[in-house]
Amino acid sequence: MKRKILIGSAAVVVLGGAGAMAYYQLVKAGVLRYNQYDRRERGQLGVGSAAPDLVLPAYDGSTLRLSELWRARPAFLVFGSCT
Secondary structure, eight states, X not given: OHHHHHHHHHHHHHHHHHHHHHHHHHHHHTSSOXXXXXXXXXXXXXXXXXXXXXXXXXXXSOEEEHHHHTTTSOOOOOOSOOO
């Protein structure tokens, strides 16, 4: 009886691990999305490439061009959520 339980438990662990690795590879290949709420698409910008000149809204409702920010000094932009 103990042998059957041990073999069954080992089979569950092996099949679970194989399934997790297959899922990871499908997500890595882009076949599956990581989660249903992730709406990001791959863009053309990469690390070290120049940012496009954007028009950004300011807190007071006015607009500001990105090129105006880095004219005097480098600008550091952070996109994302901290929640």
